[in-house]
Amino acid sequence: MLNMKDISRIYRSDTIQTHALRDFNLQVNTGEFVAVTGPSGSGKSTFLNVAGLLDSFDKGSYELDGINIQGLNDDELSRLRNEKIGFIFQNYNLIPDFNLFDNVDMPLRYRGFNATERKRRISNALEQVGLASRANYLPSQLSGGQQQRVAIARALAGEPKILLADEPTGNLDSLMARQVMELLHTLNTEGSTIIMVTHDPDQARAVGRNIQVIDGQITDHSVYAPINGNAT
Ligand code: ADP
Ligand code: ADP
Secondary structure, X not given: OEEEEEEEEEEEOOOOEEEEEEEEEEEEOOOOEEEEXXXXXXXXXXXXXXXXXXOOOOEEEEEEOOEEOOOOOHHHHHHHHHHHEEEEOOOOOOOOOOOHHHHHHHHHHHOOOOHHHHHHHHHHHHHHOOOHHHOOOOHHHOOHHHHHHHHHHHHHHOOOOEEEEEOOOOOOOHHHHHHHHHXXXXXXXXXXXXXXXXXXXXXXXXXXXXXXXXXXXXXXXXXXXXXXXXXX
């Protein structure tokens, strides 16, 4: 599904040169759930941004769902990103004036799907996250955990090949964090491929596969038996 070989990402300014990723190698297969941990500044966000085609790289090769992304122009990258990737952010990034339906609809409109197809995708996605009955609510009428579930629905509605989550429970109290994690585990059991950056070692350990990033490189590649792999 995702194959990175010897990826380096170097940020240059007048005085300094930062190797955010150096000779980074990772292969993720369809259906895997991968947790990415590591100290602040180690390159986790850069990795997710490169994986999500939001950032470029200076060296190495990257194949996503069988497509070599080298040499693609911005339009092609944008189309590929819309088709293949579902993003989940720490801050949900919901539009406050839009109800849940319209929030999930936004990227589908952008992609030009017709009304019937959009409605099908939105209904399915809200159903999957358990918020179908609240399609007309505004984000402000929901808890933080529910808002994150809307953001997950928005990602799912794109029917992506892979979900990329950056600290998805970073703003949630522990109960809501657990509910969001249970949802991600359920989605994984149902077939979603997920890569999640997290600071929480327990959360990471509950996930099938862990990688640790230090100084832009993978230093640990433990495969844990999932503690909570089929939680629903
Ligand atoms: P993490 O997500 O693990 O905290 P990052 O990927 O954000 O790490 O950052 C890795 C390194 O790259 C850090 O040294 C950071 O300061 C640097 N970096 C990240 N983004 C940029 C940027 N846009 N310009 C310059 N340096 C950057
Ligand atoms: P383009 O490069 O074609 O202008 P964008 O970078 O604007 O595309 O958007 C790329 C993808 O990221 C789209 O699917 C868009 O819906 C999604 N996107 C952009 N901004 C956000 C956001 N704040 N929250 C959620 N999705 C977003």
